[in-house]
Amino acid sequence: MTEQQQHDSHQGDVLGTRERVETSERLVSRTCAWCGAEMTYSGSGRPRRYCSDSHRRRADEARNGARRADAATARGERTTEPVREVVERTATTVRTVYRPGPKEFVRVPAPPLPGRPQTPQEWVELLGELGVDINRGVIPEHWHTVLQPMLADLLRRVGGPEPSRAPAVPQQPQPSRAERRRQEREDRKRRR
Known part of the structure; x- marks a missing residue:
């Protein structure tokens, strides 16, 4: 009997079990399509195909001129190996076990909130x-x-009496726009 089965047998009758396997893949690294150097992938955006701009330009030239590519291969500047990618695969198993609930429910009062009066x-x-x-x-x-x-x-x-409202403080009427402008002009004159 496995450790998980022993654990399950101590918990009571099992009504049902459901398992789900989730698999995800994530690109970890890739080799340069021109020189074969390994490049790590940051995980965001499109993965790079070349390790540098010069290798990207060289590959572009190679696509446009087979003669140049053959010369670079002969000199050892370009690899003929295929592009290699390292992919990390993660599998997660989610296991749900269904068991019978308690025979009777017992209400447990919530603990009092700290700092709140109780009586x-x-x-x-x-x-x-x-x-x-x-x-x-x-x-x-x-x-x-x-x-x-x-x-x-x-x-x-x-059931107590309604409290009387405190008398409202009378508000002074707001000056009109023209009065405010006149006051501002006078204030500016005094500051000069």
């Missing part, structure tokens, strides 16, 4: 600290507009 007393203390921070000015004004609807919704849910 009503802790909530009262936290909301009291929030009120103190608001009174001391620790919480910036722009957060008051975010907190107010949330607290109003909370009071509605617990």
Whole structure:
């Protein structure tokens, strides 16, 4: 019995097994079509056929003139060996084993979130600290507009009175475009 079969027999009844083999190939290196020198492939883009531009040009010339190629072969500058490629093949086996589930399900409560109040007393203390921070000015004004609807919704849910809205700060009317331009001109004159 193999180690995998022993492991499977200790885990309980096997309902089914599915195996899938995935094979992938990746070019690792190739030889120069002109001189036969080995070139490594980076894995991106089209693989190079020649180790240098001069060998690419020489091969182009050889295609256009058989006489020149024969002379280069005779001098030993050009190889007559075929182009060789090194290809890496990877096979991955994915094995899925199906087993019967537990006979009965047991609900396990989630652990409490760290830093979050768990009891009503802790909530009262936290909301009291929030009120103190608001009174001391620790919480910036722009957060008051975010907190107010949330607290109003909370009071509605617990059946408390709706909080009264703080009076809105009256905004000054915006000057017209002509008034702004006039003001800018006056400011520029004063700076001169």
